[in-house]
Amino acid sequence: MESIRIFSPASVANISCGFDVLGLALETIGDFMTVIKVPEPGVRITRITGQKLPLEAKKNVAGVAALALLDKFEFEGGFEIEIEKRIKPGSGIGSSAASASGAVWAINELLGHPFSKLELVEFAMEGERLASGAAHADNVAPALFGGFTLVRSYEPLDIIRIPAPEDLFATVVHPLIEIKTADSRKILKTSITLADGIKQWGNLGGLVAGLYTKDYGLIGRSLVDHIIEPTRSILIPGFDEVKRAALNAGALGCGISGSGPSIFALSKGETIAKQTAAVMKEIYGGLEIDYDVHVSNINPYGIKEIY
Amino acid sequence: MESIRIFSPASVANISCGFDVLGLALETIGDFMTVIKVPEPGVRITRITGQKLPLEAKKNVAGVAALALLDKFEFEGGFEIEIEKRIKPGSGIGSSAASASGAVWAINELLGHPFSKLELVEFAMEGERLASGAAHADNVAPALFGGFTLVRSYEPLDIIRIPAPEDLFATVVHPLIEIKTADSRKILKTSITLADGIKQWGNLGGLVAGLYTKDYGLIGRSLVDHIIEPTRSILIPGFDEVKRAALNAGALGCGISGSGPSIFALSKGETIAKQTAAVMKEIYGGLEIDYDVHVSNINPYGIKEIY
Numbered sequence: 293m294e295s296i297r298i299f300s301p302a303s304v305a306n307i308s309c310g311f312d313v314l315g316l317a318l319e320t321i322g323d324f325m326t327v328i329k330v331p332e333p334g335v336r337i338t339r340i341t342g343q344k345l346p347l348e349a350k351k352n353v354a355g356v357a358a359l360a361l362l363d364k365f366e367f368e369g370g371f372e373i374e375i376e377k378r379i380k381p382g383s384g385i386g387s388s389a390a391s392a393s394g395a396v397w398a399i400n401e402l403l404g405h406p407f408s409k410l411e412l413v414e415f416a417m418e419g420e421r422l423a424s425g426a427a428h429a430d431n432v433a434p435a436l437f438g439g440f441t442l443v444r445s446y447e448p449l450d451i452i453r454i455p456a457p458e459d460l461f462a463t464v465v466h467p468l469i470e471i472k473t474a475d476s477r478k479i480l481k482t483s484i485t486l487a488d489g490i491k492q493w494g495n496l497g498g499l500v501a502g503l504y505t506k507d508y509g510l511i512g513r514s515l516v517d518h519i520i521e522p523t524r525s526i527l528i529p530g531f532d533e534v535k536r537a538a539l540n541a542g543a544l545g546c547g548i549s550g551s552g553p554s555i556f557a558l559s560k561g562e563t564i565a566k567q568t569a570a571v572m573k574e575i576y577g578g579l580e581i582d583y584d585v586h587v588s589n590i591n592p593y594g595i596k597e598i599y
Numbered sequence: 600m601e602s603i604r605i606f607s608p609a610s611v612a613n614i615s616c617g618f619d620v621l622g623l624a625l626e627t628i629g630d631f632m633t634v635i636k637v638p639e640p641g642v643r644i645t646r647i648t649g650q651k652l653p654l655e656a657k658k659n660v661a662g663v664a665a666l667a668l669l670d671k672f673e674f675e676g677g678f679e680i681e682i683e684k685r686i687k688p689g690s691g692i693g694s695s696a697a698s699a700s701g702a703v704w705a706i707n708e709l710l711g712h713p714f715s716k717l718e719l720v721e722f723a724m725e726g727e728r729l730a731s732g733a734a735h736a737d738n739v740a741p742a743l744f745g746g747f748t749l750v751r752s753y754e755p756l757d758i759i760r761i762p763a764p765e766d767l768f769a770t771v772v773h774p775l776i777e778i779k780t781a782d783s784r785k786i787l788k789t790s791i792t793l794a795d796g797i798k799q800w801g802n803l804g805g806l807v808a809g810l811y812t813k814d815y816g817l818i819g820r821s822l823v824d825h826i827i828e829p830t831r832s833i834l835i836p837g838f839d840e841v842k843r844a845a846l847n848a849g850a851l852g853c854g855i856s857g858s859g860p861s862i863f864a865l866s867k868g869e870t871i872a873k874q875t876a877a878v879m880k881e882i883y884g885g886l887e888i889d890y891d892v893h894v895s896n897i898n899p900y901g902i903k904e905i906y
Contacts, residue, residue: 444821483793489826495751497621
């Protein structure tokens with residue numbers, strides 16, 4: 293195989309009680325990429341459409357991830373990458389993760405699968421380091437594995453893929469405002485009460501149990517965040533209204549996607565997910581804030597080849 | 600039915616990363632109780648063997664739990680309770696929980712099941728309140744439900760039963776020393792770092808996933824406690840040695856049972872669980888500290904009638 297065209301999904305990280313550990317892959321929004329094996333060594337980003345992003349490989353998350361992979365593999369040639377960005381950077385649904393993961397997944401295909409998915413996560417995390425200063429795995433893991441992913445530990449890296457119940461749908465609204473990642477981080481406290489911690493891990497245990505047993509009620513009861521949401525949601529206009537309306541529309545739960553500003557909701561069935569989208573639109577329409585809305589099943593496989 | 604004889608199991612609470620939320624029921628150690636329906640109203644503890652404990656119903660955990668149940672049920676008669684204590688109070692394996700749960704379970708049988716297991720947990724928690732000042736559910740839940748139980752939330756009370764893989768065995772060593780519960784609580788910090796919290800809920804998610812998928816390796820990797828064990832283990836002589844030896848003997852993980860002084864280990868298969876018991880004995884023998892050791896499968900049903 294000399295070239296491959298792929299779809300790399302957007303993802304929701306920091307799922308309520310799963311701050312920094314639990315993410316999920318979306319299916320209806322993601323980047324398209326074409327990667328070509330060429331005789332010339334190195335990595336070149338030949339074209340980016342949809343967004344203005346650096347073409348220089350060392351300054352582009354896909355380039356950096358690809359270079360991290362090639363650093364661990366003896367190969368005389370190189371790769372050219374074209375990126376059709378569909379995910380807006382800064383939206384909070386894993387834009388950089390999709391490009392970084394897509395690059396390494398595609399190259400691994402073209403090289404005949406020398407690396408495991410877990411190793412690909414590590415390469416893609418180098419792209420995340422470029423994007424945000426921290427090599428986190430909570431968006432690249434769902435992009436690469438699909439379903440829900442739990443980053444149990446970083447040292448060593450340990451990722452558990454948790455299958456999503458088939459009827460689970462995500463609604464994501466992206467209010468088109470800018471939150472500086474630095475602000476979103478600064479607002480977090482470095483310590484929490486033990487009592488809040490206990491509630492959080494009780495809920496995470498409940499959420500994982502609900503996913504395995506397809507217990508939508510339990511999933512809903514567990515989608516609670518006592519720690520991050522109360523402070524971070526202040527930065528997102530309309531958050532409380534959107535959440536209230538989503539739950540009233542029948543969503544199982546609702547919270548901040550990644551570090552925002554996107555807000556996600558999970559629902560049983562596409563109908564409720566669409567109704568949730570409708571109330572989200574109504575609220576941001578009323579607030580005169582532009583927005584994008586996505587309704588998606590949970591992507592079961594992650595990145596895929598497009599024919 | 601006018602009388603019933605039951606077995607009510609000991610239990611391990613605070614399972615490593617599951618502080619305050621995750622417990623499991625044992626099978627080879629527990630209290631035996633006989634409960635008799637009588638015409639005279641009220642609850643009488645007629646006999647306790649094995650331990651010196653108060654016979655007055657209002658001062659006995661089983662009596663208090665039974666009275667909490669009868670407070671919610673119109674019944675003209677009463678109950679007599681005989682308790683054969685096999686679990687030592689203060690051991691950290693749910694001694695008071697076994698008696699309290701056993702009493703309400705047995706009375707519920709004799710009354711024709713007016714209450715759900717969740718309601719029985721609430722009655723039994725009143726016994727726990729008498730025993731320790733706090734109406735916690737982390738031992739009464741596994742005693743009543745069997746398997747592993749996750750107390751997802753207290754308000755409202757939400758308990759999730761998680762089945763244990765069949766090959767999972769527990770080893771529990773009880774060094775016969777006294778730790779005052781007050782000391783064991785006092786040593787806990789009321790706040791934790793967010794970073795430690797994230798590790799803890801990552802591990803709890805991993806443990807729950809491992810139990811559902813019968814992934815013993817994942818169960819083992821997740822049996823880590825970054826928060827409570829480092830401080831509480833100081834109160835248990837030999838803890839570090841016992842833990843090291845248990846892991847060397849092949850146990851998947853090892854930690855403090857409840858608030859101690861008992862130490863539990865989980866293993867794949869009875870052979871390793873017995874080898875773990877052997878090294879535990881060796882260490883407490885060397886330290887000249889008396890001990891009890893139990894090896895048990897995970898009790899799948901909780902309290903049961905004995906014929």
